[in-house]
Amino acid sequence: MTDIVRTEGLVKRYDGTLAVAGVDLVVQQGEIFGLVGPNGAGKTTTLRILATLLEPSAGTAEIAGLSVTRNPDQVRRVLGFMPDAFGVYDDMKVWEYLDFFARCYAIPPAARRRVIGDLLELVDLADKREAYVQTLSRGMQQRLCLAHALVHDPQVLLLDEPASGLDPRARVELRELLRELRSMGKTILISSHILPELEELCTSVAIVDRGQVLAQGRVAEIERRLRFGAVLRVRLLLEGADLESARDRFAGDPDVASAALLEDGTIELGFRGDDAASARLLAASVAAGLPIVSFARAASDLEELFLQVTSGDREPVATASEGAPRWPS
């Protein structure tokens, strides 16, 4: 696989504020790449730089080997961009809307008709062909805007918060659509703060906060790398003082950062080891004669990781030895 989007040391300064502070991204061809971060993290600015709408203050950005600053015209031909807030022209029919953008890309008339028909089929708006754009629902407008970004058959799609403002059904439809686009060989860069969605959809993610990439890679890999703060929940067939001594026993383990006795009798362990370490801890506990009812890792999803990584005032439970994220200083 080849790198199709690459940024190095991307910096964007607005008067006095640093919106993007040295972002390095590598997106490989055919991926659905999620840019995750809280509002104001620099996701939109990064996408805008890639979409040739902003000039970076420093650093380089390339799409399909073309510099976005030196060859913006060529870059615009290989990418389709859908901004987070977009408008539609009033007084325009759905097919005319696509026809207009197809004309902007200088697509010849015969090909234009074919592309408009294909795209309306793709985004499931074929029966709305003659409808006026402003009469479409928000979800339909979103799909139409996505279709507009596809008229020139771009290699890369930049979608800024495409799911915002959509109802659950429209989100599912959008997700299906993006999967279909991926199967057509498109690389999709998508920014969002709605994490469960990205988790299902994306092949890779970058977690961004305060203009910096905190972690980047395959979803599973990031989860593995960042799971230094995992929580183990242990239930024992013990009560009272026995339970407290069991808690103290767990606290003595070198991989356990903290041990707390919850009101329902569960012991919650802040655990810094990996899966092998937790297996070893379980074996040691059983060998020591503790009556363990359940021993489970608390369900950790991207959302939890995200909160853990991006909360500025909370230190990680421990720093993993490899692949440690760079924390904002």
Added chain:
Amino acid sequence: MAELTATPVLPPVRRFSMFARTVGGVAAIGVKELRGRMRGRRAFIILTIYLLLLGGFALMVEKIVEANYQFGFGGVQAQASPAIGQAIFTALLMLMTLQVVFLAPSSTAGAISLEREKQTLELLVTTPISSLAIVIGKLLSALIYVFLLIAASVPLMAAVFVFGGVAPEDVIRGYVVLIVTAIGLGSFGLLCSSVVKRTTAATAITIFGVLAISIGTIFVLAFWQAMASFDQNGNRRPGPLGIRAPTPVAWINPFMAQADVLCGIGSDASFGGMWCSLISGLVPSNDGVIVTDGGPVPIPGPILQPVPAVPEKGVLQFGRGIAAADVAAVPPQPFGVPRDGLWTRSVALWLGLSALFLILSVQAVSPTRRWRLRRGRRTTPSVGP
């Protein structure tokens, strides 16, 4: 679901096709704008009403002048027909100038800022369409309705030839000024629209600009005129502001340019003469002679015209002035009125200004390739965060 075409649909990028690409972009914008604007009957109903009003106005002017001649106010009845022709020409031309002066800039004042407000500009600038094509396309599609109104008035204007008194060249001159004024003020509105973020503000600034151009300049000229003084021979003497206003102040006013065109239709009729005297009153050209210690010195100036040795009596005419007899050395003009002194310069000035406004608009629309006004500090792009 349909598969997207596997073969690339984009034509290959060629360096030499820059011009063709710009034309294609202009066409794309034009088609889009006109689809929205000309849909349904609205545009054509407005056009019909406009023509009815214009025709009714011309008819009324005709009746008024005719009535004046009937009761002997206008002069000899045999001269009534050319006078009617000139009156209709004058009335229609000034009315259409008024219409162009306000319609052209107000139709472009929202062209870019509306796209920005509706958040469609970003979709547009991320296509390969150039900023130049966006600006030209917006200008032309906004002006095309103005041009349509102008073109629709041509048959009506042709009615003046039934009465006579106006030459075809005069009509052509008038239309040249109209079209250039539409382009110039349209570009001005477009510049306001692309620099100012909000449409309401852009429209307000545009209207203020138009008022300054059309009324403010007249005021400046009149004020300057009032400040000048004359000696006992009627020669203009330098006042506290100098001898006269800078003539470009007059060139920039489209109404002054049209007055010059109307002045050219002939000095004999009251209508032409009226405009000539208006111009020579506000924009003294070569008439004034500064009397210095060394003797009379003709004032060099861009509106310098040959002056006849003996001015006609009784009629104050543009280019033949109060002190013309003092400049006996200048060879006399063989025939006709001195003309084309002002409107040609007005047209040239506005064409230049249009080009300047459009270049600045392109810079304001372009997201990344903006000129750096100050080194070291980057300007905030027009499509902000």
